[in-house]
Amino acid sequence: QQKVQQSPESLIVPEGGMASLNCTSSDRNVDYFWWYRQHSGKSPKMLMSIFSNGEKEEGRFTVHLNKASLHTSLHIRDSQPSDSALYLCAAASNSAGNKLTFGIGTRVLVRP
Amino acid sequence: EAAVTQSPRNKVTVTGGNVTLSCRQTNSHNYMYWYRQDTGHGLRLIHYSYGAGNLQIGDVPDGYKATRTTQEDFFLLLELASPSQTSLYFCASSGTGNYAEQFFGPGTRLTVL
Numbered sequence: 001q002q003k004v005q006q007s008p009e010s011l012i013v014p015e016g017g018m019a020s021l022n023c024t025s026s027d028r029n030v031d032y033f034w035w036y037r038q039h040s041g042k043s044p045k046m047l048m049s050i051f052s053n054g055e056k057e058e059g060r061f062t063v064h065l066n067k068a069s070l071h072t073s074l075h076i077r078d079s080q081p082s083d084s085a086l087y088l089c090a091a092a093s094n095s096a097g098n099k100l101t102f103g104i105g106t107r108v109l110v111r112p
Numbered sequence: 113e114a115a116v117t118q119s120p121r122n123k124v125t126v127t128g129g130n131v132t133l134s135c136r137q138t139n140s141h142n143y144m145y146w147y148r149q150d151t152g153h154g155l156r157l158i159h160y161s162y163g164a165g166n167l168q169i170g171d172v173p174d175g176y177k178a179t180r181t182t183q184e185d186f187f188l189l190l191e192l193a194s195p196s197q198t199s200l201y202f203c204a205s206s207g208t209g210n211y212a213e214q215f216f217g218p219g220t221r222l223t224v225l
Binding site: 044045100 | 152153156206211212213214216218
């Protein structure tokens with residue numbers, strides 16, 4: 001059983017549309033979430049991180065966190081073909097130090 | 113932008129063979145990590161280190177050894193490679209601090225025949 005569950009597994013979004021990705025941790029010690037983006041054939045690169053309840057926005061990307069339910073979501077508005085990638089959610093806890101636990105990822109395809 | 117390099121980028125070996133994957137970071141980061149990425153499993157942590165001579169066990173360590181010789185260099189050793197170790201291997205580094213961002217290298221694709 002993955003400690004970090006992501007949904008959906010894959011998503012097709014029209015260009016200009018909104019993509020919504022979900023991530024939940026089953027580890028009650030988790031208090032920090034990361035979103036990484038991995039383009040095909042490339043390495044993961046950090047997109048956004050969040051540790052406070054609420055919302056954080058950077059350009060077309062918005063991250064939400066509900067600490068009580070250990071659920072985070074990533075929303076991409078005005079999706080572009082360059083947003084087509086594997087999106088990885090990772091969770092960290094104070095007790096685990098610098099260790100991250102990654103989910104399997106959500107594959108996003110933006111159709112022109 | 114943090115710089116992490118890996119070598120080789122591709123490697124083919126046979127079952128029972130010896131393989132060493134190399135990673136170097138030039139950002140004065142204390143932490144370095146080895147992950148493997150497989151379809152259906154995501155990124156899984158093999159070993160990590162917080163300084164030269166230090167080694168911490170990750171989540172999937174069986175069949176792997178690692179050694180951190182300097183602050184810059186971290187090696188992953190497969191002494192008796194098996195087909196189940198065919199995977200894409202990523203090295204990463206981060207600064208100190210519980211929530212420091214991890215920067216990934218370009219990856220090494222390993223095939224064990």
